[in-house]
Amino acid sequence: MKTVILIPARYASTRYPGKPLVKLTLPDGTQKSLIQMSYEAAKSVRGADEVFVTTDDERIAEAARAFGADVIMTSENCANGTERCAEAMKNAGLEADIIVNLQGDAPLTPPWFVEALIDALERDNSVGMATPVLRCDAQTYALFTEDRRNNRVGGTTAIFNKFKDALYFTKEVVPYVDPNKIPDPIPVFHHVGVYAYRPDALADYGSWETGPLERLEGLEQLRFLENGHPIRCVEVDARGRVFWELNNPQDVARIESVLGAQL
Template sequence: MKTAILIPARYASTRYPGKPLAELRQKDGTTKTLIQMTWEAAQQVAGDHAIHVATDDARIRDTAEGFGASVLMTSSEARNGTERCAEALDQVEADLIVNLQGDAPLTPPWFVEALIDRMAQDATAQVATPVLRCDRQTYEMFTEDRRNGRVGGTTAVFDRNLHGLYFSKEVIPYIDPGKLPDPIPVFHHVGVYAYRPDALRAYTTWPEGTLERREGLEQLRFLENGHTVACVEVDARGRLFWELNNPADVARIESVLGA
């Protein structure tokens, strides 16, 4: 199965303009841009996969080409990473498209490998995405963001067959703060997707959904149109996973990097 990993990146983020070019301190004291770190994370995925940055911005293009990335130019009309990946379809040859969003440099390679394996084993699956059970530290990061009025990571709920029921920027399901169970029944949605090309093409034919617009979550368009999103549970293997959603997350990620 020929796989292409696309890294959609836009400059005009509402919450964090210029986010792909944000510089993060490394353990050795140097800095790297978020887009370069995500590119390097994609290179760690096992297998011979094409890797491309997909953007509409010349600044991101120039930066990415500067560290050796292949860049696919897309239009400024793409409203989210899935639409940008769909726009790039005509520029790649692949049986499977992986969307590794440019704000998740801490994504372990085995998260992506688990998605690819799931799609290889289940020919009926059209879209798949990872979910990660929250440990106490991650759950507290979620609740801290909400207490401070920040929109942080995304949580997911799914049925017994691991089919997504809903994704939200709220912390779901609700847990009584005085009765936090172990293990914690909250799953962090990891913003990586694997799509069949036909699923991507169908996505662009549907209007933006009401829930998608309210939550600002692109994957809800699939659910709102009656299409299954397969959730693949992954294990962080002791590593902290977090995306760069807000400027406040820079310090969190740098702490993981040991900077």
């Protein structure tokens, strides 16, 4: 099966303009942009046949080409990464059995997270879309709750049924956990913003209007749930690594700290 990884990136982020070009300092003192680190993460995925950066901004495209990435340009009308991936596939005339959306703000995404999604779709033909979930450890759970106490939008959490199909995604920390009686293991799952689609699922997405839940939460994957399309949640193991997305300027220091510990 042919697998293509697309890295959607836009300059005009509401919360963090210019985010893909933010420089992160590596342990050796060198710097790389967020988009370059995300591209390098994608290139390390086993089973990926092609990797493209897809953007509507020439500044991002120029930076991506400079470090050797192939680029697919899209319009400014794409409301989110999934729409951008759908348009990129159409614009470039790409054909693939599995399309992976690896968003350009998650350079800490381990390759085995993406490989788990590819494996899930290869094993079960009934799965049209999959996304990883990661059980929160104490450190990640503390970061989630700290962000909410300070009215910052941090990571996303996922609720799913016993069949691992998603019930809901939210920027709140759910389910509720009594702070005086936090169980072990912690029953909160961090949704990792990576998606694997079959071509028909990605095409269907573009035909649906934005629903009220997607509009309120600002989470693109809710459009699938609002239209009755299942999303398979694939539980992944961090293997001791800390995963964090770059959502706010404060996250730069967090990610650099993790890089220093892991590299």
